[in-house]
Amino acid sequence: MTESVSSRHHGISDDLRHQITAGGIKAGERLPSEADLARQYMVSTPTLRSALAVLEREGLVEKIHGKGNFVRRPLRKITYVGGWGTLDPSTATDADLRVTVRRTAIRAHGHLTTLLRVPNDSPVNELLCISYEGESPHSLARIYVPRDLTPTAALSDGPSCEGTARGFAALNPPPAEIQETVCARLPAPDEASTLRISSAAAVLAITRVAADRTGRVIEVAHLVFPGDRVDAAFTTHHVVDERRTQG
Structure with a gap:
């Protein structure tokens, strides 16, 4: 059961990552709400948040409290x-x-x-x-x-x-x-x-x-x-x- 949940949230992060890198979701754009994304992928909210956490660690998504999740604009080094x-x-x-x-x-x-x-x-x-x-x-x-x-x-x-x-x-x-x-x-x-x-x-x-x-x-x-x-x-x-x- 644990492996299934883990596989599911990685599948969601893979799909969102592809949309971001392919330009389907633009830098600075707000993602749908966590509730909407959970319904879209037919998973629980905790599973959806685990998928978003993967993208946060990779620097692709940032969570702004009170506003939602956004595709991070690349910041200069x-x-x-x-x-x-x-x-x-x-x-x-x-x-x-x-x-x-x-x-x-x-x-x-x-x-x-x-x-x-x-x-x-x-x-x-x-x-x-x-x-x-x-x-x-x-x-x-x-x-x-x-x-x-x-x-x-x-x-x-x-x-x-x-x-x-x-x-x-x-x-x-x-x-x-x-x-x-x-x-x-x-x-x-x-x-x-x-x-x-x-x-x-x-x-x-x-x-x-x-x-x-x-x-x-x-x-x-x-x-x-x-x-x-x-x-x-x-x-x-x-x-x-x-x-x-x-x-």
């Missing part, structure tokens, strides 16, 4: 350039992305205090940056900065992170050390919801910690990209000790 970049999680200059920003004043607790190297309950500004390609969310970043270091440009919510980024880049003294930790993992529930991706779709998560010449951390950034939308490029420069070469 960008390159994340390691190092001190902008607050926009995409540092690729050719990416035509719109970025929204939401600022929240919080108190540092737990692992955040370790990353920022501040006492528990220290005042911190959190900047939530979400990039969009058209109306589809592309990637997100959560930026944490000690309250006394937050530039004036970051104190108001705005349509883009670019002005905020210039403010951070102008900090005096400038960042002297940047450490980035990269991992592939499954998205947290809020990340999957924000990015409109399946909870089974892998994301590339980057934690960036920037410190000044005194060792004080001036920014912690948590960047999250769906795995099919980003390449990460890192360049290592060999530092030559001039004293040894002269000796």
